[in-house]
Amino acid sequence: MRDPSGADEPEFQAVVDALDDEDCHDIIESLTEAMTASEISEACDIPLSTTYRKLDLLTEASLLAEETQLRTDGRHTSMYRVDFENVAIMLTDEHTLDLRIERPPEKPEERLASMWKEVRKET
Structure with missing residues (x-):
């Protein structure tokens, strides 16, 4: 769940590293809607193995959200x-x-998914 206090925010260096990577730029720019790793790989013309590494870098930096499609x-x-x-550095x-x-507002279904994720952590 997003914490307004910023307690869940990523490490400074993780964000800087992700923003300093050209492949990460391409991925961010291609994501006009949610996509799979394969779709991102194809759209950005990046090998799938590299795409997965970059997606890990971007999710670790909290610049991308990963959701499971059932x-x-x-x-x-x-x-x-x-x-x-x-993203601002001051x-x-x-x-x-x-x-x-600065994050986009969560949709109701995202809030519900976040709450369930937190409940599962507690059990």
């Missing part, structure tokens, strides 16, 4: 979508760098 045949797949609107009064990630 299928009737039992073969579920991960879908990826952009999970930020703005210099604080103490001369330290501060990272702020």
Whole structure:
């Protein structure tokens, strides 16, 4: 679940590393809607193995959200979508760098999925 206090925010370096990667830029720019890793690989002309590494980098940095798409045949797949609107790096009064990630509002179904995820962690 998203924490307004920022407690669940990623490490500064993880975000900087992801934003400094050209393949990650291509992936972010191609995700106008949720896509599978295979679809992203094809759209960005990046080998699938590289695509998975970049998706890990982007999800670790909390710049992409990974969602499971349930299928009737039992073969579920991960879908990826952009999970930020703005990223800002600021210099604080103490001369330290501060990272702020502005996120899109969660849809009701995303809130429900987040709540269930938290409940499963507790049990």
